[in-house]
Amino acid sequence: MTTKKDISTRILHADRLGGVEHGAVLKPLHIATAYGYATAAELTAVFQGEKSGHVYGRQGNPTTQALEAKLTMMEDGIGTVCFATGMAAICSTMMALLRKGDHVVASRFLFGNTASWFNTLTQLGCDVTLVDATDAANVEAALRPETRLVFVETIANPRTQIADLKAIGDICKAKNIVYIVDSTMTTPDLFQPKSVNATLVVHSLSKAICGHGNALGGSITDTGLFDWSTYPHILPAYKKGAPATWGLLQIRKKGLRDMGATLSSEHGHRIAAGMETLHLRMEQACSNANALAKFLEAQPLVSRVHHASLASHAQHDRAAALFRNFGPLLSFETVDGVDPFDVLDALQIVIKSSHLGDNRTLAIPVARTIFWEMGAEQRKSMDIADSLIRVSVGIEAQADLIADFSQAFSRVAAAHQ
Numbered sequence: 001m002t003t004k005k006d007i008s009t010r011i012l013h014a015d016r017l018g019g020v021e022h023g024a025v026l027k028p029l030h031i032a033t034a035y036g037y038a039t040a041a042e043l044t045a046v047f048q049g050e051k052s053g054h055v056y057g058r059q060g061n062p063t064t065q066a067l068e069a070k071l072t073m074m075e076d077g078i079g080t081v082c083f084a085t086g087m088a089a090i091c092s093t094m095m096a097l098l099r100k101g102d103h104v105v106a107s108r109f110l111f112g113n114t115a116s117w118f119n120t121l122t123q124l125g126c127d128v129t130l131v132d133a134t135d136a137a138n139v140e141a142a143l144r145p146e147t148r149l150v151f152v153e154t155i156a157n158p159r160t161q162i163a164d165l166k167a168i169g170d171i172c173k174a175k176n177i178v179y180i181v182d183s184t185m186t187t188p189d190l191f192q193p194k195s196v197n198a199t200l201v202v203h204s205l206s207k208a209i210c211g212h213g214n215a216l217g218g219s220i221t222d223t224g225l226f227d228w229s230t231y232p233h234i235l236p237a238y239k240k241g242a243p244a245t246w247g248l249l250q251i252r253k254k255g256l257r258d259m260g261a262t263l264s265s266e267h268g269h270r271i272a273a274g275m276e277t278l279h280l281r282m283e284q285a286c287s288n289a290n291a292l293a294k295f296l297e298a299q300p301l302v303s304r305v306h307h308a309s310l311a312s313h314a315q316h317d318r319a320a321a322l323f324r325n326f327g328p329l330l331s332f333e334t335v336d337g338v339d340p341f342d343v344l345d346a347l348q349i350v351i352k353s354s355h356l357g358d359n360r361t362l363a364i365p366v367a368r369t370i371f372w373e374m375g376a377e378q379r380k381s382m383d384i385a386d387s388l389i390r391v392s393v394g395i396e397a398q399a400d401l402i403a404d405f406s407q408a409f410s411r412v413a414a415a416h417q
């Protein structure tokens with residue numbers, strides 16, 4: 001391609017770049033467990049990485065490989081490994097890269113299961129320091145000689161704090177530390193972590209990238225910016241070819257082949273179909289979220305609204321500078337005396353459910369569900385109020401969505417009179 005086309009155009013045509021099967025306009029679904037070759041020499045060459053190809057489905061198949069190629073394209077990276085879920089991607093990658101005695105610095109504002117995983121990592125002999133990553137100075141102050149990686153999310157779920165992404169990237173670059181950015185909330189449609197010097201980009205493919213709520217998946221993309229020859233734990237077997245590729249090779253071999261949390265090709269196929277409309281869906285969902293945040297801020301029964309589109313958000317300017325839009329996730333708190341359950345139960349279109357990045361608008365009372373297990377103290381440190389309601393805004397018609405919240409507040413207000 002001479003001129004670089006828009007990413008939405010490139011994604012729609014990407015499957016045919018790697019060879020067309022039977023004229024198919026998209027990558028077919030491959031379900032074979034094993035891949036055979038005409039000669040023993042050919043099979044051996046594939047096993048030893050001398051020739052590209054598949055050997056056994058645990059390490060990938062042509063369908064997930066096509067999805068990996070598209071994710072690499074969207075992140076402007078050098079390679080991607082897909083996993084069964086976002087959590088599998090996060091934990092397998094860290095298991096592949098870390099050893100006992102290593103230190104990790106992570107944001108204090110994390111997806112709940114990622115926070116729980118860091119507790120497990122501590123039990124395995126790694127030290128984890130959680131900091132307020134909205135200020136890069138806190139990250140810098142926590143670094144030690146044995147710090148191997150820094151982990152942050154772009155927009156934290158559910159309170160929407162935005163990490164000091166650029167300044168943290170500059171510090172990691174200066175100190176040569178692996179910088180992992182979970183960009184699930186932003187997706188490649190709003191933000192490319194490579195622009196802030198990320199080493200590895202994490203996505204839960206189960207969320208907005210798929211969008212339809214019908215598949216689970218996760219991915220790790222290497223941006224190509226890190227020189228893995230300087231990383232102390234790359235095994236000799238994976239020091240092949242350009243050092244930029246060593247890290248991802250170890251993640252595929254140790255994190256995927258040995259640990260086995262493989263993305264099923266059927267889920268990969270559905271995720272790829274969803275991904276084709278990512279830009280269209282994000283346009284509608286972000287526009288709905290911006291309008292709903294503004295509407296909620298004007299409601300007398302609402303005390304605080306958290307969404308980076310609002311001037312009242314502590315990192316509004318940062319979000320506006322880094323992201324194309326502010327994302328489909330928002331949260332809000334009800335005023336004292338108003339039970340968030342009453343508001344939720346009065347909604348008619350909005351579904352009371354966990355999950356996010358779905359085409360349908362979903363809402364959940366955070367403190368008593370997804371952030372229940374961690375306890376009151378950790379909730380307080382993450383600034384999660386008891387009345388916090390998280391809303392993952394979908395792609396419904398905007399007027400219908402606002403009308404649903406409007407009738408819900410009217411009913412709750414009437415009950416309080």
Ligand SMILES: *Cc1c(COP(=O)(O)O)cnc(C)c1O
Binds near residue numbers: 086157
């Ligand atoms: C959902 C989510 C994950 C985990 O993804 P799964 O596919 O559900 O395992 C990780 N990080 C963030 C920010 C998420 O929202």
